[in-house]
Amino acid sequence: MKNFILKTKFNFYSKKGAKLQTVDLKKAEKYFKLLDETLIELLKYHNTIKLKCKNQIYDLPVSFKYEYFRPFFKMATHRKIKEVNADDTNAVDFDIPLNSEVRSVSDGIITAINKNNTCGENDPSLAGKDNYIYIYDKNQNKIYCYRHVKPLQEINLNSQVKKNQVLGHVDNTGYSITPHLHFVIYKIKNNGCFRLKSEKIKLFFK
Numbered sequence: 001m002k003n004f005i006l007k008t009k010f011n012f013y014s015k016k017g018a019k020l021q022t023v024d025l026k027k028a029e030k031y032f033k034l035l036d037e038t039l040i041e042l043l044k045y046h047n048t049i050k051l052k053c054k055n056q057i058y059d060l061p062v063s064f065k066y067e068y069f070r071p072f073f074k075m076a077t078h079r080k081i082k083e084v085n086a087d088d089t090n091a092v093d094f095d096i097p098l099n100s101e102v103r104s105v106s107d108g109i110i111t112a113i114n115k116n117n118t119c120g121e122n123d124p125s126l127a128g129k130d131n132y133i134y135i136y137d138k139n140q141n142k143i144y145c146y147r148h149v150k151p152l153q154e155i156n157l158n159s160q161v162k163k164n165q166v167l168g169h170v171d172n173t174g175y176s177i178t179p180h181l182h183f184v185i186y187k188i189k190n191n192g193c194f195r196l197k198s199e200k201i202k203l204f205f206k
């Protein structure tokens, strides 16, 4: 029961944090603190945290064992991106410390990458001007997206990557309020026109 209440609280604080982050960072910080405290409590009942997407279980792309781990679902800034024909409404933002390792959740091939952006701040006009990595996984027919990340030098377009391989480090480029990883699992829709549709992701305490 305690465990169930903690999970409910965790989701509630995450929702509040997500809502307030772009509007009033000071107010959001109150919920960040509550989120941190609740996570410490939750980890007395669970050994690990995974991601669940439909029936598929994934390892997290970032560790929850850093100084803090704040997953934000349903961010106000996550929307359909017309220019690239992608729907990002189900993206997750993992707020974790700068330079935390980002790992691939799957095997796959790098289909898009950018390493050259350096500036980032709370400015919507910087949207899309971040560094990113997109990985196509042919077994699942999915694309995984990692944004605001600083890719490793040896990661390049068409590089093959393995599950759990380090891809880069958490950064703060583009439209970014605090260092975080923007992560999306895309279903590929191809009915005449190629389109990426974000899938719902949940945290799964194990």
Ligand SMILES: [Zn+2]
Residues within 6 Å of the ligand: 075, 078, 091, 092, 093, 181, 182, 183
């Ligand atoms: Zn995001």
